[in-house]
Amino acid sequence: MNDSNKDIPRASLNVSTTSTSGGGGGNATGSGRTxxxxxxxxxxMGWVRFTSNSSNLTGIQPKSGNDPRTNIITMIELSKHDQPDDCWIAIRGKVFNVTAYLDYxxxxxxxxxxxxxxxxxxxxEDVHSWVNYESLLEKCFIGRLAGYDLSS
Ligand code: HEM
Incomplete structure (x- = not known):
C-alpha cells in the first residue's frame, strides 16, 4: 500500500505556543504542559464539522481489497508516513492517517x-489516555498494525 495522501487539504499552520508555567500535565517529552x-x-467543533463533510480522510483510494476492517499495516509501511503532509500514527493497534487532524x-x-x-x-497514554481518539479519527482509520496484540 503506497498510496499517499498529498491531496488531503491541510490549512497552513498558525499555531502559537502559550505555555503555562507550573502545570501538572505533561507532554511527550515531559517538559510540562503545552x-x-x-x-x-x-x-x-471545527473538526467535527470538517469530518462530517468528508467521506474519506484515509488518503487511500477505496478499491476492492482495501478495507480498514481487514487492512494490516506493517511497521515498515507505517514508518514511511512520517511527514506533515503524509502522517500516519498507530494507537493501541489501530493505524490512522492524522494528516488532516494536525491543525486541529x-x-x-x-x-x-x-x-x-x-x-x-x-x-x-502518557498525555491523555482518556481522549476518545477512535471516535475523533473514525474517518481517518486505515487498518490494524501488524503484530500488535490487542489483548495486551
Ligand atoms: C503522539 C501522539 C500525541 C501526543 C504526543 C499528544 C500530545 C498532546 C499534548 C501535549 C496535549 C496538551 C495537554 C495539555 O497540556 O493540556 C494534547 C492535548 C490533546 N490531544 Fe493530543 N497528543 C497525541 C495524540 C493525540 C491524538 C491521536 C488525539 C485524538 C485524535 C489527540 C487529542 C487531543 C485532545 C482532545 C487534547 C486536549 C485534551 C484536554 O484538553 O484535556 N492527541 N495532546
Whole structure:
C-alpha cells in the first residue's frame, strides 16, 4: 500500500505556543504542559464539522481489497508516513492517517508529529489516555498494525 495522501487539504499552520508555567500535565517529552492556540475554526467543533463533510480522510483510494476492517499495516509501511503532509500514527493497534487532524490537535502539531510514522500508544497514554481518539479519527482509520496484540 503506497498510496499517499498529498491531496488531503491541510490549512497552513498558525499555531502559537502559550505555555503555562507550573502545570501538572505533561507532554511527550515531559517538559510540562503545552497549551497551544489553534487558528479560529480549528477547535473541536471545527473538526467535527470538517469530518462530517468528508467521506474519506484515509488518503487511500477505496478499491476492492482495501478495507480498514481487514487492512494490516506493517511497521515498515507505517514508518514511511512520517511527514506533515503524509502522517500516519498507530494507537493501541489501530493505524490512522492524522494528516488532516494536525491543525486541529489541541496539543499542537509538533506534539502530534512526535508520533508520526510510529506506534505512539505510550506517548498518547502518557498525555491523555482518556481522549476518545477512535471516535475523533473514525474517518481517518486505515487498518490494524501488524503484530500488535490487542489483548495486551
Ligand atoms: C503522539 C501522539 C500525541 C501526543 C504526543 C499528544 C500530545 C498532546 C499534548 C501535549 C496535549 C496538551 C495537554 C495539555 O497540556 O493540556 C494534547 C492535548 C490533546 N490531544 Fe493530543 N497528543 C497525541 C495524540 C493525540 C491524538 C491521536 C488525539 C485524538 C485524535 C489527540 C487529542 C487531543 C485532545 C482532545 C487534547 C486536549 C485534551 C484536554 O484538553 O484535556 N492527541 N495532546
Amino acid at each position: 497549551k497551544v492556540a489553534l487558528k479560529p475554526g480549528y477547535g473541536l 490537535h489541541p496539543g499542537g502539531m509538533d506534539e502530534l508529529m512526535k508520533g508520526a510514522g510510529k506506534n505512539a500508544t505510550s506517548m498518547f
